[in-house]
Amino acid sequence: MPTTAKICGLSTPETLDAAVAGGASHVGFVFFPPSPRNLGFEQAAALAAQVPGHVAKVGVFVNPDDALLDAAIAAGRLDAVQLHKTTPERAAAIRARVPVWVAIAVKTRADLNAAAAFAGAADRILYDAKTPEGAALPGGMGLRFDWELLRGHRLAMPWALSGGLDSTSVAEAVRITGAPLVDISSGVESAPGTKDVDKIAAFLKAVAQC
Numbered sequence: 001m002p003t004t005a006k007i008c009g010l011s012t013p014e015t016l017d018a019a020v021a022g023g024a025s026h027v028g029f030v031f032f033p034p035s036p037r038n039l040g041f042e043q044a045a046a047l048a049a050q051v052p053g054h055v056a057k058v059g060v061f062v063n064p065d066d067a068l069l070d071a072a073i074a075a076g077r078l079d080a081v082q083l084h085k086t087t088p089e090r091a092a093a094i095r096a097r098v099p100v101w102v103a104i105a106v107k108t109r110a111d112l113n114a115a116a117a118f119a120g121a122a123d124r125i126l127y128d129a130k131t132p133e134g135a136a137l138p139g140g141m142g143l144r145f146d147w148e149l150l151r152g153h154r155l156a157m158p159w160a161l162s163g164g165l166d167s168t169s170v171a172e173a174v175r176i177t178g179a180p181l182v183d184i185s186s187g188v189e190s191a192p193g194t195k196d197v198d199k200i201a202a203f204l205k206a207v208a209q210c
């Protein structure tokens with residue numbers, strides 16, 4: 001199966017176009033005000049209108065309440081929500097309304113065990129690098145974890161790899177982990193929150209060669 005890619009934290013028409021033109025399977029819209037990638041609802045609606053049907057729109061949230069979820073799902077016409085810092089109970093409740101990705105923050109092998117609790121409560125697990133205690137963001141910080149932790153990894157649900165990827169490292173990451181889907185944010189930016197069309201194109205070209 002070819003590796004597919006999600007470009008996360010898009011916020012402009014030009015960079016969204018680059019992701020779609022380069023063959024991204026998913027695009028990510030962040031709904032978390034402390035993030036430099038945070039979208040307003042009108043901005044999300046305009047971007048969503050630009051996404052063709054074969055590309056899935058994933059909203060990224062940190063422990064959201066129902067009001068934020070409802071507004072963002074409607075504005076961004078979201079196909080799935082990606083939840084950071086959630087619980088199996090909350091993920092299951094949200095999954096009754098919309099497909100759910102759950103981010104699992106990884107630093108050590110023991111962290112991988114957290115995924116099992118989301119069986120039946122998530123549609124996909126996103127293994128992402130754990131950010132430091134007290135960090136402003138739980139993702140999108142360009143940090144990577146030891147990919148060897150996922151060598152030979154088996155999970156009875158779809159999953160994806162994230163954290164510190166870029167166009168020069170993604171082939172090795174996929175070779176080691178066998179990730180079916182890779183997710184990237186800061187590795188295709190020129191500054192926090194500023195996506196770069198050339199970096200997006202280079203990353204997606206590298207993924208296509210995996």
Ligand SMILES: O=C(O)c1ccccc1NCC(=O)[C@H](O)[C@H](O)COP(=O)(O)O
Pocket residue numbers: 008009028030032035036037060061062084128129137138139140141142143162163164165183184185186187
């Ligand atoms: O990207 C953000 O600003 C963000 C904010 C709050 C929660 C999650 C966030 N990003 C999650 C992602 O899916 C990122 O793509 C993922 O962490 C990888 O980021 P990077 O290491 O920068 O490629």
